[in-house]
Amino acid sequence: MIEKKRKTKETNILIQLKTKKEDMLVPKLKVGVPFFEHMLNALLFYAKLEMHIYCEGDLDVDAHHSLEDIGIVLGDVIQSYYGEINKFKRFSSCYAPMDETLVRTVLDISGRPYFQIEGIDLYALTSLEQSLLEFLRALAINAKLTVHVDVIRGFNRHHIFEAIFKSFGMCLYESMVMSDEMMSTKGSIG
Numbered sequence: 001m002i003e004k005k006r007k008t009k010e011t012n013i014l015i016q017l018k019t020k021k022e023d024m025l026v027p028k029l030k031v032g033v034p035f036f037e038h039m040l041n042a043l044l045f046y047a048k049l050e051m052h053i054y055c056e057g058d059l060d061v062d063a064h065h066s067l068e069d070i071g072i073v074l075g076d077v078i079q080s081y082y083g084e085i086n087k088f089k090r091f092s093s094c095y096a097p098m099d100e101t102l103v104r105t106v107l108d109i110s111g112r113p114y115f116q117i118e119g120i121d122l123y124a125l126t127s128l129e130q131s132l133l134e135f136l137r138a139l140a141i142n143a144k145l146t147v148h149v150d151v152i153r154g155f156n157r158h159h160i161f162e163a164i165f166k167s168f169g170m171c172l173y174e175s176m177v178m179s180d181e182m183m184s185t186k187g188s189i190g
């Protein structure tokens with residue numbers, strides 16, 4: 001089991017990841033932002049990660065602090081997890097269609113934090129949608145991943161965000177599949 005905690009004046013977060021069969025963990029999401037929990041559920045399902053995510057945040061302000069801080073702690077958990085796997089496939093690219101929407105995520109466990117999203121009008125997003133992207137950015141940066149997300153087409157915002165989270169989740173799974181060698185010409189990640 002990997003467990004990380006983070007407590008500030010804005011949020012109090014606990015994340016646990018089941019890494020062994022013997023780990024006693026009841027997967028549960030408790031954040032209090034239903035659409036984010038729906039997205040997180042999709043991401044973790046396709047990443048094949050069993051997690052307990054608890055956040056008590058200042059939702060009376062808005063969801064921003066909670067989502068960004070969960071991204072920070074989850075990124076930390078993911079970095080510890082691939083550190084334990086040690087040798088992994090590293091690169092992945094996954095497409096998720098959802099009716100009219102098509103999204104592609106390309107991910108590299110590079111040790112070089114970078115998050116880029118294209119194909120979506122960032123000025124037209126709702127506050128919650130912006131926070132969803134801040135979550136993904138915080139996750140990528142804190143896990144030290146290079147992530148490029150391209151919204152190839154689509155107009156239904158529920159579809160677009162769900163396809164982003166699904167393809168990101170699929171990429172996490174594929175990149176962390178064990179490999180028989182260290183996938184780096186220089187012999188180390190970063």
Ligand SMILES: [Mn+2]
Nearest residue numbers: 038158159162
């Ligand atoms: Mn949905």
